[in-house]
Amino acid sequence: MTDQTATIGDKKISIHPGETILQASRRAGFDIPTLCYHADLSPEGGCRVCLVETDARGRIQAACHTPLQPGMEIQTSSPRLESLRRNILTLYVSAHPPNTFRPSSVGTEIERLMHRLGIPAYAPGHTGKSVPVDESHPYLRFQRSLCINCRRCLHACEEIQGQFVYGLEGRGSSTHLIFGPSERFADSPCVSCGSCVDHCPTGAISDIDRIGAHAPDAVVQSTCGYCGVGCQLDVEVSDSRIARIRGTSEAEVNHGHLCVKGRYAHAFHHSGDRLTAPLLRTGDSWREVAWPEAISWLSRRLLELRDRFGPDSLGVFTSSRSTNEAAYLLQKLFRTRIGTNNVDCCARVCHSSTALALQTVTGTGAATASYADIPLTGVIVLAGANATEAHPVVGARIKQAALSGSALIVIDPRRIELAEFASVHLRPRPGTNVPLFNAIAKVLVESGQIDEAYVESRTEGFAELSNFLGALSLAQIEKITGVDRKEITAAAALLAKNRPALFVSGLGLSELTQGTASVMALCNLGMLTGSIGKPGAGMLPLRGQNNVQGNADMGGMPNQVTGYQSLTDPDVRARLEQIWGIAPPREAGLTISEMIDAAAKGKIKALWMQGEDVAQSDPNQTHVIEALKTLELLVVQEMFMSETARFAHLVLPAAGSLEQEGTFTNGERRIQLVRSAVQAPAGARADWEVIRDVANAMGAQWTHETPSDVMDEIAWVAPKLFGGVSYARLKPNGLQWPCPTADHPGTATVHAQGFLRGKGKLVALEYVPSPEHTQDGYPFLLITGRALEHYNVGTMTRRTPNRSLLPADFVEIHRDDAARLNIMDGQTVQIQSQWGSTRAPARVSERVSPGTLFLTFHFPETHTNVLTSPYVDPQSKCPEYKVTAVAISPLPEEAA
């Protein structure tokens, strides 16, 4: 057997397959200088600064892209190598105007390298030309005079974001960087993830607001407060303000990558219109009151209404924006001090169908897989999720998986960005997921392409499902869904060939009257292909809000208490009685939409809304506003005066996510620390603290002094899921539940040892059409959803420069429909449903199919949800945001 070692300097080291000389040298402790190389990116091999001698005769090779071979004798440093490196770097420096780069131990990467190699600032051969700086983009700046054409930005853009913005044009000394077909950043396809900034070694591409900024006073690691991906942030603080945010490179969730929201949209924290004192309504006006008065008034009022109208006349919407600790304490307050289970959260209006479906068929209502499974899988099914806009860091990872050879099946009525990378794109009519998934299952079963051993050993219900599928007609399904059977067969074949599969789903499945059935039908495919409970496979619903998973976990549900425990289980009740001093009522409470309906009927008298802007976000907005107006007491905890807060009797100013301590739980069940990077404005307080104080003013004796104390109680209350969770264990990458004991490592793949409910349940699912269908006067089907630049109702992103990236909502219409209706791109149009009407500028494109429209909901002036219907999924009570029959017409310029 040949010797599998090489010599580097004076050390003999073993060969690791695929390792380059540079990687092996770093492993062995040799620090070879580099310029165009970055460990995150594939080697460019262009600058030659990393030259090493690779044999006894002094053969020179670039270390960054030369594999280490057995028997090599590497010298990483010698007078000859140092001289070569100095000459190379001098050539780079001398091609730039004088003093462009100055040697410095604390400057940019190229300046640090000059310092190390002893290269002076001034070098002969410079041109002295001045080159204009591109500051067209709100966040990014390009200073061409600093660019050395090292292509690190290009690699970062392609290999991390998958965006392909950059290119090089010209030859020889006139080679220069370009932004795709455009001249300026602002006109380029850049999605502002900032990866290029982090990888540029010269500062040619930089954050526009950091020019000339001094080093931060502190860097605090925390968790992004936008979407449920849960990216880890390094928050740089200067002069008590957030100066810049970068991704935490060691974070398992995001590996240093962020999106335009997490990285750049933080200015809202310091917005001048933050709420800074409790506001108490007196008639039509507000009065600022001190916190002790607000807390005492609120506690008295809650008790008064409870005693007058009964506990079930009060209810609470716990917040998916706030921390686990705040959500836990608020549901505990209502269950113990008021005595009602009228507790719900916004998971109801997004993924309640997903949670119910997963709980029914697998035994646990959350993702079975992790983001780390994305690069491991052979095939990804992306269903009803526009990941690159709504969950951009996960979207970029899916794109990278597809670029690296994973098969990608996109199921979405719109031609979303990831459809460009898909092997198959199925475009069902909105609301027809169930028959489409049934059709794929039918093809798999009837062509013998299922994982028989898995189905036999790990599932139940196959015979019934198989009989049901046998009776379905593909011709009929083609008619219902609008998807050609050849495409259905192609998707089934891809799944079968590359199984097990990773099923990534979104609100396009759950926010339907058949939401629960849609997710169950997707789970059928998961089980038929043997995918659930294996690494690199499983069900991965993308959770919308930063802590929507945690909010439901904490007990923000009317029918289950913390940790999805039954309200009637005697053991659970005994434990709650021991810890809480009182067990909650046994009967399930009302859901969000039921509480709104009950308020409209005068049965609910008081609602506490923690960070929920229901007047803008919930469907059938006119009805919601009427219900809010009837309340005797509406309490709102908010950072800003929201649309809902305008109807409140008491508004409590809240701290933002980077102004408080606590935890969020992301979409892969990972509980992560949230840390206070800056102080909340004077007068705004962390939600958990306010809730504790109100409970104590109502007679409780809660002694939690920190959020960590609250987490210890959560672990005690729900030991099966959280028994091993404590703050001390959450650094640096959090813990994925279930984590039942202090020595349990957390769970990346759920159901690996068998389904938590015993056997996975296959379900025969009939198609039930939505009550919303095209009809006379309403010939289009409307889908609502998000755009990349804004977050939900835009409360935070509208108060940042993201507003200049997307200044208004828009409605997408297919170009054939636009031509037929004389609608021009950018023209304001009227959209009308039987529930209400609004207007928005049209975007003419082919992203939507003919007969379908797509409208965003980020701006209060659009009030998109006046259009959506009151229909809900009868099982989960999740509203149907994804199908509304509407009409659209152009508005004359004078009326727009």
Ligand code: SF4
């Ligand atoms: Fe934040 Fe989501 Fe963007 Fe990550 S992907 S930075 S969690 S908004």
